[in-house]
Amino acid sequence: MSQAALKSDTLHENLVRELSRMAPGEKFMTVRDIMRRYNVSQLIVDRAVNRLCEDGKLVSFARRGLFVPQFVRPAPAEQPTLLVAVPDWVSPDIDEIKAELERLSPLHPETRLLLHRFDYRYAIPPELPLAAENVRLLLLMPGRVDTLEARDIEALNIFRQNGPVMVLCHHLNNFNVPSVGLDDMFAGNCAAHHLYHAGHRKIAVLMSEPQSSVIIDRVNGVLNYARLHGMQAELIDCEIPGGEVPLERVYRKMSRIIEQGFDFTALAGVSGDSLAGALNACHNHGLAIPAQLSIVTIGNLRTTELFYPPLDTICVGIGRQVSDAVEQLLAGKNESVLVPPELVKRGSVRIISE
Numbered sequence: 001m002s003q004a005a006l007k008s009d010t011l012h013e014n015l016v017r018e019l020s021r022m023a024p025g026e027k028f029m030t031v032r033d034i035m036r037r038y039n040v041s042q043l044i045v046d047r048a049v050n051r052l053c054e055d056g057k058l059v060s061f062a063r064r065g066l067f068v069p070q071f072v073r074p075a076p077a078e079q080p081t082l083l084v085a086v087p088d089w090v091s092p093d094i095d096e097i098k099a100e101l102e103r104l105s106p107l108h109p110e111t112r113l114l115l116h117r118f119d120y121r122y123a124i125p126p127e128l129p130l131a132a133e134n135v136r137l138l139l140l141m142p143g144r145v146d147t148l149e150a151r152d153i154e155a156l157n158i159f160r161q162n163g164p165v166m167v168l169c170h171h172l173n174n175f176n177v178p179s180v181g182l183d184d185m186f187a188g189n190c191a192a193h194h195l196y197h198a199g200h201r202k203i204a205v206l207m208s209e210p211q212s213s214v215i216i217d218r219v220n221g222v223l224n225y226a227r228l229h230g231m232q233a234e235l236i237d238c239e240i241p242g243g244e245v246p247l248e249r250v251y252r253k254m255s256r257i258i259e260q261g262f263d264f265t266a267l268a269g270v271s272g273d274s275l276a277g278a279l280n281a282c283h284n285h286g287l288a289i290p291a292q293l294s295i296v297t298i299g300n301l302r303t304t305e306l307f308y309p310p311l312d313t314i315c316v317g318i319g320r321q322v323s324d325a326v327e328q329l330l331a332g333k334n335e336s337v338l339v340p341p342e343l344v345k346r347g348s349v350r351i352i353s354e
Contacts, residue, residue, distance in 0.1 A: 008047040010088055010117060011038055015048055019057055019068060020132075028058060028066040081112045082137040082329060084168070084322070085128055088117035091273070092300045093169070093318050097141070100319040104326055111137075111330060118143075124152040130162050137329040139322075141168040144212065144242060164334065166325050169318070170214060171336070180325040180337040184214050187298045187314045187341040188221015191268040194296050194312065194343055196229055199352040200266040204234040204257075208250045208274035210242040218270040218298055234264055240274070250277030258285045265294060265352065272299020272313065279307055290350035301344060310346040317342065 034045045052058040059069045101113045118125035123144045159165050167179035205222040209215045226233035238253045240246040269275035275297045296312040304311040317339045324337045
């Protein structure tokens, strides 16, 4: 899906929520008001508004503006809904979640599988359309888990009163909430194991994300395997604060490492998205991959396939996580699931010994 189409869909959902709080005959925002409030272009607004007009949720009058023709608050659906709530950000992981739900929907006609995007600034959204969408089961991907606050836990517990809740891509074992996610420690083991069997004995692990439990487990997985097998392992901590886009900081950190000189032969990444900053630093400093530096990362296959060169990847298996979670919830099970990692080789790790 194009960026414009994705933004238009997101804006459409936001405008429907705005309309649900308005009365018949009430004047709606102007196109310019919508552009300013949601920081989007007129093209995106026109697409979303035209769709609302076609659905009969808005009426446009020349020189007068947009008006609400009737209540558009959605009536509760008769069909029970499994709501999949995800942060409203642009990510290949979100695209994969959406694609997997589309694949699973025909297999579960008795239950509606609905994707819902919430404000990414929240770790746990303060509210979700549980009653309006007749939600009976909830699969929630937190915006973050490293800085959960009391209000986040309160919101989560309120959702649990409505029905079974499962957490996606993270683990909230401390709060006794069932989850489905990658076996992150083992994924780190797999990355180090791949490098070890290619003959690398001096490696580095790049912490290119904020220090969440997921990232720490992946880093420790690499370091523990290296320690166990007599490898020298250096930790490169880019010191990314929560909420910051990491690419620039990762790029500058990796540039300094290259300029100062290094003696490791391979780099293990813990996130495919932010590893792009380190990869760009290598290219801009003329560092050949894998001839001068081998790279393997834990990440999304679609993302790492587009890098140059395509990277050997420990797949996070987002689609598998979604399908396992849906199966658990529909079966009435209340158990956490660890998805095993899978190595996909693409030639970014050089074999330096048998």
